[in-house]
Amino acid sequence: MKPRANVFAGLGSFAWLLVVGLPLYVVLSASLQPRASYLKGGPISIPTSLTLDNYASVFANGFLLYLFNTILVGVGVVALVLVLVLPLAYGIVRGRGWVNTGSFRLFLLGLAIPSQAVIIPIFLLINQLGLYDTLWAIILPTAAFALPVSVLILTGSMRDISNELYEAMTLDGASPTRIFFTLVLPLSKSGISTIAVFTALQAWNGFLFPLILTQSQSTKVVTLGLYSFINQYGANVPGLLAAVILSALPILIVYLFARRALVAGLMGVGGK
Incomplete structure (x- = not known):
């Protein structure tokens, strides 16, 4: 038929x-x-x-500097989050007692705190540390607000590792550090890729922290650079959209290469 x-x-x-x-x-x-x-x-x-004049005007307005600053911020945020969240999630999953449970709940509480609600204390803290108008002023708070979701994703990924594998390596005399590097990290690649893509997206699209915590031309990122096409009399819409396309290309390329790992990592958020 x-x-x-x-x-x-x-x-x-x-x-x-x-x-x-x-x-x-x-x-x-x-x-x-x-x-x-x-x-x-x-x-x-x-x-x-x-x-192609719109694209030429984008580069003439300093887009390469904004792109370079954004890449530095993205790499810094991803590196900082991975360095902190990998041992933290491993300790939460393998540890016992109220300290590990309380730490996990504390990070989950961070999901309910929007960055807009604490931007004034963050500004005062960054200013007291002498980091105002530097790229570190963007990297540190962005990484801090990416940690709760990262902990949730990676603990779910690590909980999917069978207990029998941990027990087999322990019987072979492996230390917790060796178990972490030879067992946990290779089997958590999907969760790590998910965290890397998520934090890179958050750093790339960040607007509030660059707007409040930086002011000079040398520390502008892509999201603030788009403002150069808007003035009090109107907006250069074709130039603005050309800048939007150029700013979206790098993160789109990253997503295309990591989309399978991203989906696999998100499927394991809930754990077993």
Whole structure:
């Protein structure tokens, strides 16, 4: 028998394609149009002339410096979070007693605290430490707010490791440190990849900490650099969208390479 065509499913898929594809078309086409042509035709019009001047203006406004600062912030946040969360999650999973349970609950409590609610104490603390208007002023609070979710993800990933494997290595005379490096780390790659991608995204898209804790041109990141296309009289929408596309490309490439590990790590958040 010939399979019957599902018309409603096809129409639904086409409608969803329009929902996803139309914003992408608007962003890409606007970034390739002159500003006058964009203002005349509108966001969804078919471009009559294409130009790369918008991308050239993005680089002329210091985009490479903003990109370099953002990469430094992202690498610093990911490195700091991994250094702290790996032994912490291992101690929570393998430890016993109220100290480990209390530590885990304390980090879960951090999920309920928004950064906007504590931005003034953070500003005062960063200022007292002499880190204001430095990249460390962005790295440290961003890493701190990424720790609760990272602990939740990695403890779930480590709990999926069978107890028999721990017992077998213990009977072979392996120390806790050797178990951590030879057993736990290799079997927690999905959780580690998830944390790396999550914290990189959080650092890359961060706006509040760079806005409040930095002010000079040399410490600007990509999210603040987008402001250079907006002034009190209006916004250069094609230039702004060109900057958005360029700023999204690096993190999109990272996601494409780590998407399988990201999904696998998120599936193990709840643990056994």
